[in-house]
Amino acid sequence: MKDLAMLALDTARQRGALYADIRILRIRDEQLRTKNGQVAGVDRTEDMGFGIRVVADGAWGFSSSxxxxxxxxxxxxxxxxxxxxxxxxxxxxxxxxxxEPPHVDRWSTPFEVDPFAVPLDEKIGLLLEVDAVLRSVSGVKIAEGSMAFNREIQDFASTEGSYIEQTILRSSVGYSATAVGKSDVQVRSYPTSGGAGQTMNKGYELIREWKLKENAKRIAEEAVALLTADQCPSGQKDIILAGDQLALQVHESCGHPIELDRVLGSEANYAGTSFLTVEKLRKLQYGSPIVHIVADSLSPAGCGTFGYDDEGVPAQRWDIVKDGLFVGYLTSRETAAAIGEKRSRATMRADGWNRTPIIRMNNVSLMPGTWKLDDLIADTEDGIYMETNRSWSIDQLRYNFQFGTELGWEIKNGKRTRMLKNCTYQGITPEFWNACDAICDDKHWVLWGTANCGKGEPGQIAATGHGAAPARFRKVKVGVGYVE
Amino acid sequence: MWSSEECRRILDEVIRLSDADETEAYLGGGHSALTRFANNSIHQNVEEMNVSLTVRTVLGKRAGRASTNKLDHDSLVRVIEDAKAIARVSEPDAGMLPVPGPAATENNDAYVEETASTTAEQRAAEVGKIVSRAETRGLTAAGKYLTGWGSLGEYGEKPAFALANSRGHFACYRCSRAEVGATIIAKDSSGWVGTNHHDARRLDIARLGDIATWKAEASANPREVPPGAYTVILEPEAVANLLWFLVWTDGFNALAADEERCFATGKVGQKLFGENITIEDDAFHPLHMSRPWDGEGVPKKKIALVENGVLKSLVYDRRTAAKHGVEPTGHGFPAPNLMGAWPTELVVHGGSQSVEDLVRSTERGILVTRFWYNRTVDPMKCIVTGMTRDGTFLVEGGKIVSGLKNFRFNESALEMLNKVEAMSAPERADSIVVPAMKVRDFHFTSVTRF
Known part of the structure; x- marks a missing residue:
């Protein structure tokens, strides 16, 4: 590989490039899906190729094959x-x-069990066992399950002398139960929704950690119960967001607007720009004083965990929001230079060999607070607890958002009362985060994975990590999705 | 692009090498080059070439599928063996159908060599037209210009452009692609335009840039009006953005109707929409010229989905069609297909008016260029939320009077099709064929900061 990489760099230099890098990738992918007792698909894909990025005449070029x-x-x-x-x-x-100084190194995702070494029939067998439990609950019409495993082996070399061999291993697992009533369909997902379920940079141990069979009956029963649950009311309520929903809230309303390429306009025609413009850095009170958001490429097993980014810059951890104050961006070598920072934060990642790296979230997480969830519910007079994302939308500057969740529980006078369906809430990002008055502690904190974040033209998919514990937000507009 | 003969040679070799009971092989991918600009500069300029060979092997009632992006002999053998290995450990599928036999597929090729071979210099020259016009008016341009051939999708997906199977079925579809999108940004407003065609010569990029520029300038100093139910004039892009949800919520999918999880459940033959709504699926429409066969290799049929407001028909994959004793319609996903079928070449009939006519006939309303970040709120009711973006205008007394701050909407696409008062002639927008629509009582539920 090294000879091929050097050939690329030499050729680029000879043709007039001031800078060049090459990434040569070997990707192995396995996806398994089941539906209603049948194997809906077992797919194995091998994908190999390379991409060369150069600077010539002061401009970028990229080609791949x-x-x-x-x-x-x-x-x-x-x-x-x-x-x-x-x-x-x-x-x-x-x-x-x-x-950036040159780096010569090797890095691999730590794992316990190689998922590609686990027999296919064991994986399919587990999904079908879960499927049977889900469908054993009367009222469940559709049971679906999936696992996915991905290994990317990358050689990176640059004209600045870096040569980095990196292997990233990622696993996903999830299932859902769909209950069908009269003109109504309700879905519950486990461990969370989003197609892939939970995703982490781990081996097959991820699948064993989540107690899939043990939770299947509860999930199926919740799906059926939602059919007869009351509709989420409209108005202003205090809301407590479960960790999996809050992870997506962080992703959309904090993670994307801190991407410095967006801020500087690179995504203006597609994903949009950002309200977190450069003059607001270290000046804007993004959230309440208890809000502490960290970007961390070093968190164990996160989807945004790596040794080096795709520009060959080492992984780092830094503050994004500290005591509610907006203090940091996700940067690349180009965007860091554009705002006068001395070094990139190492957030450039590419979707395979055939895409040029762009700024992607690493693990952007809301740090835990001090509350126990039971105490937080007991402290809430008129609220709704919302769990597991069902719908998400936000404007192109990342101000106005609306989310829906699969499940809601009404809270009255400190007690969880009735189940609510079709829960939605809407807000404006800085107002919402400034209304955060309680965050649960590290016992409730989970590092969730968002497996399919889209950005860029041509489109690129990235997996990102977001840690969160349940948190409360005061006086939020709820029940906004169903307008008479 | 590869010729039909080249595709056939590769796929026939796969079929010859496989000793499975049945074998299907698909080729997908192609070449794509995209010049991206922002802040009046090209900031990203990329090119890729990638192929995908997918092999599905059947052993008795067990099937396995594997893919590679290598086409040398050893890779072909390896991918076949991998697919067979998966088949051996898969659960038997009692309902599995044999691979389809030979069937004539109508030639619907949409390939223009000049478009497929557009160079980076040519794309830069076209992009330069948009940028220079924006710059002379003190505005900022961002956008993309893409050219290529084959089936590479927005996110690098590689659906088949050729297939063959061990029963002798072969089909191939050759196409080129050109796509432009431009956002022109002013101090407190923006304008957008975008379109695609298989022939780059049909894209008048300078004119498109002028439209986006006009929208940016005309929506400057946006006013804020409160959320509520408004008469809206939705440009074709905005209509398409919403009507895709009829497809994505499985609305016309016969399998989903069987599973009682879509709006069409038990409603074929009923009047669901206004009298003025007629929707077809037609891959052969001159504004589509799409692949004339589906993921299962079945030739596509033109389907009347909605006629004068009445839900006439759904689309059927092979398995669901067999269950109902009808012919598959050519809209199925690749086997093993437990997802059913989607009509992706929608053609919505329109009227004879222009967007300007729709504006002139409106006493008070809101003109919407497009919607953004649209997501399903309720699949059965087909309620969608999203934002207006890049050109939202207040119309009073039949005229555009100002730009508006953007709204969030929550609207049922089903209900909207009962509130359409007038339509323009249909055009291609967001990859389907739709008219602009004037719709009463469209629900905007909040306003954003810009």
């Missing part, structure tokens, strides 16, 4: 330089990147 041969690497390197020179035709000023 699945043919990993000397001839193709030389051709693609030359093509990338040609593309960069075309980019320079429409450019206002040459781009600059923050300095």
């Amino acid at each position: 699945q043919k990993v041969t000397k001839e193709e690497i030389a051709r693609v390197a030359a093509e990338a330089v040609k593309i960069a020179k075309a980019s320079a035709r429409v450019q206002r000023r040459p781009m600059e990147i923050a300095p």
